[in-house]
Amino acid sequence: MILRSRQGITLAAIIISSSILISRFMGLVRDKIISYWFGASIESDIYFTAFVIPDFINYLLAGGYFSITLIPILQELFLKDEKEAWDFFFCALFWTTLIAVLITLIMEITAPMVIPGIAPGFDEAAIRRLTLFVRIILPAQIFFISGAFFNGLLYLKKHFIIPSLAPLLYNLFIISGGIMLRRHGMIGFCWGVLLGAFVGSFLLPLITVIINEEMKFSLRLNHPSMKRFIRTALPLMLGQSIVVLDEQFFRIFGSMAGEGAVSRLNYARRLVFVPVGVVAQAAAVASYPFLAELFAKKDYSRFAETLDRAIQKSLFLALALTGILFAVAEPAVGIVFGQGRFLIDDVLQTKTLFRILLVTVPLWTYQQILGRAFYATGDTLTPVAVGTVATFISIPVFHYGRILMGERGIALASVMGLIIYCVGLGSLWRKRFPIRSFEVITCLFRSTLTCIIATVASLVLFQAVKSYFESFCPVIRWLCLGMLTSTAYITVWGTVTMLIGRSDLREFMRIK
Numbered sequence: 001m002i003l004r005s006r007q008g009i010t011l012a013a014i015i016i017s018s019s020i021l022i023s024r025f026m027g028l029v030r031d032k033i034i035s036y037w038f039g040a041s042i043e044s045d046i047y048f049t050a051f052v053i054p055d056f057i058n059y060l061l062a063g064g065y066f067s068i069t070l071i072p073i074l075q076e077l078f079l080k081d082e083k084e085a086w087d088f089f090f091c092a093l094f095w096t097t098l099i100a101v102l103i104t105l106i107m108e109i110t111a112p113m114v115i116p117g118i119a120p121g122f123d124e125a126a127i128r129r130l131t132l133f134v135r136i137i138l139p140a141q142i143f144f145i146s147g148a149f150f151n152g153l154l155y156l157k158k159h160f161i162i163p164s165l166a167p168l169l170y171n172l173f174i175i176s177g178g179i180m181l182r183r184h185g186m187i188g189f190c191w192g193v194l195l196g197a198f199v200g201s202f203l204l205p206l207i208t209v210i211i212n213e214e215m216k217f218s219l220r221l222n223h224p225s226m227k228r229f230i231r232t233a234l235p236l237m238l239g240q241s242i243v244v245l246d247e248q249f250f251r252i253f254g255s256m257a258g259e260g261a262v263s264r265l266n267y268a269r270r271l272v273f274v275p276v277g278v279v280a281q282a283a284a285v286a287s288y289p290f291l292a293e294l295f296a297k298k299d300y301s302r303f304a305e306t307l308d309r310a311i312q313k314s315l316f317l318a319l320a321l322t323g324i325l326f327a328v329a330e331p332a333v334g335i336v337f338g339q340g341r342f343l344i345d346d347v348l349q350t351k352t353l354f355r356i357l358l359v360t361v362p363l364w365t366y367q368q369i370l371g372r373a374f375y376a377t378g379d380t381l382t383p384v385a386v387g388t389v390a391t392f393i394s395i396p397v398f399h400y401g402r403i404l405m406g407e408r409g410i411a412l413a414s415v416m417g418l419i420i421y422c423v424g425l426g427s428l429w430r431k432r433f434p435i436r437s438f439e440v441i442t443c444l445f446r447s448t449l450t451c452i453i454a455t456v457a458s459l460v461l462f463q464a465v466k467s468y469f470e471s472f473c474p475v476i477r478w479l480c481l482g483m484l485t486s487t488a489y490i491t492v493w494g495t496v497t498m499l500i501g502r503s504d505l506r507e508f509m510r511i512k
Contacts (some may be wrong), residue, residue: 005276017458018164019161019168020164024171026168031267031336034178036342037342040261040342041259045262046119048263053107054134056248057104058395070149073229074089074152088223088226093223111135115130118252120256133187143355151166151207154205154208157212162204162208164429170193170197172194173192173193174192178192221362235381241383242418242423243418249410250410250414257406267408268350273373275321276361283310284372292375301374315362317393318362319362324493328481328489329358331482334475337350339474356415357414363421367418382425382428398417435474447501
C-alpha cells in the first residue's frame with residue numbers, strides 16, 4: 001500500500017502502530033513463555049545479556065538508522081536520475097554489508113575474550129553459556145543491517161505495510177524456536193532470533209523491492225553520493241547515544257545486581273515499550289518521510305506545523321497511556337508474567353520497576369519525533385552528540401544507582417538519562433530553528449494534569465478494593481482489579497478531558 005501525501009501522517013501512523021501493537025503483543029507472548037518456563041533466573045539473565053554485543057554491532061553500523069540516512073539521499077537521486085539512485089543504493093549496500101560480515105567474523109572469534117567484560121556479575125559457567133548464545137545470535141546483525149536498506153527504500157516509496165510485517169515474523173520465529181527446543185534451555189530462542197532476522201528483516205523486504213520497485217541491480221563499487229552517506233551516517237556510528245545504550249546498561253549493570261535483576265528489568269522495559277512502540281515509534285517513523293519531503297521543498301512553515309502536530313498528538317496519547325498503566329501496574333505485570341516460575345515476589349519487584357520506567361514513555365515519544373526532525377534536515381550529528389553527552393553523564397548514575405538501590409537505582413538512572421537527553425535536544429532545536437515555537441505546552445500541561453487526576457483516583461479505588469479479592473486465585477484477582485482500576489481511570493480521564501482538554505481531544509482525532 002502506497003500512502004499519498006494527502007492521506008497524511010496520521011493514517012501512516014495508524015498502519016505502523018497497528019503492526020507495532022501486534023508485534024509488541026507477540027513480544028509479550030514471547031516473554032510470557034520465557035518467564036513461565038524460566039522465570040527471573042540465571043538462564044533468562046544470560047539470554048537477555050546475549051544481545052549486548054550483537055546490538056552494539058548494530059548501533060556501531062547505524063543499522064537502525066539506515067532509513068534515516070538513506071531517505072534524503074535517495075529521494076533526491078530518484079528525482080534526478082533513477083539509474084544513479086540504484087547505483088548509489090547498491091554501492092552503499094555492498095560496503096555496509098561487507099563491513100558487517102567482517103565485524104561479525106571478528107566477534108565470533110574473539111567472543112570468549114570479550115564477553116566477560118559485558119557481564120561482570122556472571123560466574124564462569126554462565127559466561128560459557130553466554131558465549132554460546134552470543135555466537136548464535138551474532139550473524140543476525142548481517143541480515144538486520146542489509147535488510148535496513150531495503151526497508152528504507154520501501155519507506156521512501158511510502159510502502160509502510162511490508163516493513164511493518166518484519167517484526168511480526170521475527171517474533172514468530174523466536175517463539176517457534178523456543179518452543180521446539182525447550183528441552184535445551186533458551187538456546188532455541190537464540191536460533192529463532194537468527195532465522196527471524198533472515199526471513200523477516202532481510203528476505204521479505206528484498207522480495208518486495210524486487211517485485212514492486214523494478215529494481216535495477218548494479219555492481220558499481222563507488223558513487224559520488226557515498227561521501228554524503230558516510231558523512232551523514234558517521235555521527236550515528238561513532239556516537240553512542242543514551243537512547244540506544246539504555247537497554248545495554250540494564251544488562252551490564254543488572255548482571256551485578258543479583259540473579260534475576262537483568263530479567264526483571266527486561267520484563268519491565270518490555271511492558272513500557274508497548275506504549276512507546278505504538279505511540280512514539282509509529283509517529284516518528286510515519287512522520288519522517290513527510291518531514292524530509294517538506295524540508296527538501298523548503299516549505300518550512302508546513303514543516304514546523306507538521307512537527308508540532310505530530311508531537312502534540314503523540315504526547316496527548318502517551319500521557320494517557322502512561323497514567324492508566326501506572327494505575328494497573330501490578331495487575332498488568334501479574335497477568336502478563338505472573339505464572340509458572342515467575343513468582344509473586346518477582347511480580348512485586350517488577351511492578352516497581354515498571355512504574356519507574358513508565359515515566360520515560362512521554363520522554364521516548366518526544367525524543368523520537370524530535371530526533372526525526374533533526375534527521376529530516378540532514379543533521380544527524382546533533383542528536384547523537386547530545387545523546388553521547390547524556391550517556392557519559394548517565395554512566396556514573398547507573399553505577400551508583402546500582403550500588404545504592406540495586407535494580408531500582410538502575411531504572412531511575414534510565415529516567416535521568418532520558419530527561420537529560422530530551423532537555424538538551426529540545427533546547428538546541430529551539431535555538432537553531434526559531435521558525436515557530438512548539439504549540440504543545442498548553443496541551444502538555446492539560447494532559448499531564450488530567451493524567452495525574454485520573455491516576456490518583458484510580459489508585460485510591462485500587463487500594464480500597466484490593467483486600468476484597470485476596471481470597472481469589474492470582475490471575476482472577478489481577479483481572480478483576482485491572483478491570484475495575486482501568487474503568488475508573490478511563491471514566492475520570494474522559495470526564496476531566498471533556499472539561500479542560502476538549503480541544504486537545506478534537507485535534508488528536510483529526511486525520512489529515
